[in-house]
Amino acid sequence: MSATTKTLPESEPALLEARNLVMEFGTASGGVLTQKKSVFRAVDDVSLSVRHGRTLAVVGESGSGKSTTARIIAKLLPATSGSIFVEGEDVTDVSKDALRRFRRQVQVVFQDPFSSLNPRHTVDRIITAPLDYQGITVPGGKRRLVKELMERVGLDPDHSGRYPSQFSGGQAQRIGIARALAVKPKLLICDEAVSALDVSVQAQVINLFKSLQAENGYSIVFIAHDLAVVRQIAHDVMVMNRGAVVEQGSRDDIFDRPQEQYTKTLLAAIPTINPEWEARRRMNEQRVGAAT
Numbered sequence: 001m002s003a004t005t006k007t008l009p010e011s012e013p014a015l016l017e018a019r020n021l022v023m024e025f026g027t028a029s030g031g032v033l034t035q036k037k038s039v040f041r042a043v044d045d046v047s048l049s050v051r052h053g054r055t056l057a058v059v060g061e062s063g064s065g066k067s068t069t070a071r072i073i074a075k076l077l078p079a080t081s082g083s084i085f086v087e088g089e090d091v092t093d094v095s096k097d098a099l100r101r102f103r104r105q106v107q108v109v110f111q112d113p114f115s116s117l118n119p120r121h122t123v124d125r126i127i128t129a130p131l132d133y134q135g136i137t138v139p140g141g142k143r144r145l146v147k148e149l150m151e152r153v154g155l156d157p158d159h160s161g162r163y164p165s166q167f168s169g170g171q172a173q174r175i176g177i178a179r180a181l182a183v184k185p186k187l188l189i190c191d192e193a194v195s196a197l198d199v200s201v202q203a204q205v206i207n208l209f210k211s212l213q214a215e216n217g218y219s220i221v222f223i224a225h226d227l228a229v230v231r232q233i234a235h236d237v238m239v240m241n242r243g244a245v246v247e248q249g250s251r252d253d254i255f256d257r258p259q260e261q262y263t264k265t266l267l268a269a270i271p272t273i274n275p276e277w278e279a280r281r282r283m284n285e286q287r288v289g290a291a292t
Ligand SMILES: Nc1ncnc2c1ncn2[C@@H]1O[C@H](COP(=O)(O)OP(=O)(O)OP(=O)(O)O)[C@@H](O)[C@H]1O
Pocket: 025, 026, 040, 042, 060, 061, 062, 063, 064, 065, 066, 067, 068, 069, 225
């Protein structure tokens, strides 16, 4: 089920590719004497490909394995099996130095900005922490970089001495984005990065991701259960269910021409705010109805 991978020309390796990822968690149930150990497969043979300058959205119900997949490809969690490549180079098992290089290329933006930002650190310290970890010296100084990054993500640079609790949820998420951008990564992995925000703030942050991508050619892995959000940002979409890939394709393939019943059901559950989508969805349903 790696249609996206197959269409890539040999000469152009994907920015990030994952092959046959499996994640098994051991679970124990019962009492001390009757305890049974079993294995739960949270990620089941997932292959995916993130192309240069494009956004791959990963969608699926709660518990379908999206975050576990994200943590594996971000190398925050070692997979039970499978391999990961960055621009054709195998990064599955790497030395500390190579892992540090990987962290420079791949940054993560988490769902809950407040729990992912150290409450005792000021914003400038938070934003520059990845630079210190990487041992990067900034021409023009860190202070200027913090100012530039804060301006870029829509924060007032005069607030760089404040603490996370002094910001709103949307602003705090922008701090998380500025931190991810500080090392100039090639890939941003965003796990439900806008889910905790109000709808209007969500739209602003999505637009920020889109303009950052247009300016700098970032690739993005965008994990969300909200398909209305995904539709606004994705170039490619991968649908997951129970740890496995249901189908993957371009955004229009998945939204307009879904092949699998699971995807159709998922799409039918989108709360339709936009009348144009609603009309299109009805047409699709009629088409599906006529075809069966
Ligand atoms: N450390 C762990 N130990 C045991 N089971 C785990 C662990 N992490 C995740 N799981 C299980 O793996 C499955 C997939 O979880 P995951 O968090 O990847 O789903 P998700 O698609 O991100 O869901 P959500 O939309 O709710 O964020 C779930 O059943 C979850 O309970």
